[in-house]
Amino acid sequence: MATPMSEEQLRTVIQGPIDVEWRYEMRRECQEILPGLLLGPFVASKSLETLLSLRVTHIVCIRDAKEAFSVRPRFPENFQYMVLDVEDNEEQNLIRLFPSAKKFIDDAIRSGGIVLVHCNGGISLSPAFVVMFVMQHYQLSWEDALHLVQNRRYCISPNGGFLTQIKEYEAIYKASVAHAAFPPPHRLAPRRKRSDDDDEDEQRIDDRKRLLVQCDSLEDEDAMQT
CATH class of the missing domain: 3.90.190.10 (Protein tyrosine phosphatase superfamily)
Structure with a gap:
């Protein structure tokens, strides 16, 4: 130019x-x-x-x-x-x-x-x-x-x-x-929408956490009884 x-x-x-x-x-x-x-x-x-x-x-x-x-x-x-x-x-x-x-x-x-x-x-x-x-x-x-x-x-x-x-x-x-x-302003990448597979994975993790909590509670009760 x-x-x-x-x-x-x-x-x-x-x-x-x-x-x-x-x-x-x-x-x-x-x-x-x-x-x-x-x-x-x-x-x-x-x-x-x-x-x-x-x-x-x-x-x-x-x-x-x-x-x-x-x-x-x-x-x-x-x-x-x-x-x-x-x-x-x-x-x-x-x-x-x-x-x-x-x-x-x-x-x-x-x-x-x-x-x-x-x-x-x-x-x-x-x-x-x-x-x-x-x-x-x-x-x-x-x-x-x-x-x-x-x-x-x-x-x-x-x-x-x-x-x-x-x-x-x-x-x-x-x-x-x-x-x-005048280049267009930089746009932040949109957050990825949660897919059904993601929802299922999180549900499995929550179930696993609940199961571990329940097991810990049972072990505590057994220990108190003994």
């Missing part, structure tokens, strides 16, 4: 660099979304020279299963990869897959690494993951997170289904933040 920022600092982060002029060919490149996190298309992951110049250490490869023959890790000996096989359509559940991707990115950045997240075109699928990551990282609304990513990679356009899940994820991450800040 990023260090809390003032409202003005957040506005500046969301706005991004204002001196960058977007060119059409930049859609074939990757862009830095936040320190340690890059977003781009698959073509950006095919140049070892480019990846090394960007000091990339980890790569999240998100692909449609039908693309597996071409969209795949190219340099497993040079980088740590996470591969997510999904379906690039509006029915694909991204929220279910997101926690493992977030952990991979968090661990990489925490260790001083730089992560490239890409899908085939870098337009819809991988940006959806990055928007969710940015949203939770800076604790933003989904609109602000989307604008932050768009202000750095202008060509992104998550499909309608992905956009709906991005909106849903805002409520999910905010609930987890609230739960972490």
Whole structure:
């Protein structure tokens, strides 16, 4: 989680660099979304020279299963990869897959690494993951997170289904933040109800005690008589 920022600092982060002029060919490149996190298309992951110049250490490869023959890790000996096989359509559940991707990115950045997240075109699928990551990282609304990513990679356009899940994820991450800040009070374990078997055991013990008392009384009477 990023260090809390003032409202003005957040506005500046969301706005991004204002001196960058977007060119059409930049859609074939990757862009830095936040320190340690890059977003781009698959073509950006095919140049070892480019990846090394960007000091990339980890790569999240998100692909449609039908693309597996071409969209795949190219340099497993040079980088740590996470591969997510999904379906690039509006029915694909991204929220279910997101926690493992977030952990991979968090661990990489925490260790001083730089992560490239890409899908085939870098337009819809991988940006959806990055928007969710940015949203939770800076604790933003989904609109602000989307604008932050768009202000750095202008060509992104998550499909309608992905956009709906991005909106849903805002409520999910905010609930987890609230739960972490205000955990439920510790409750004492309720006393175990006495079962019928327990009642029978106690009854046997009481009967045994009564029998011992009676025996002691009889022995005392015999002793007095003698």
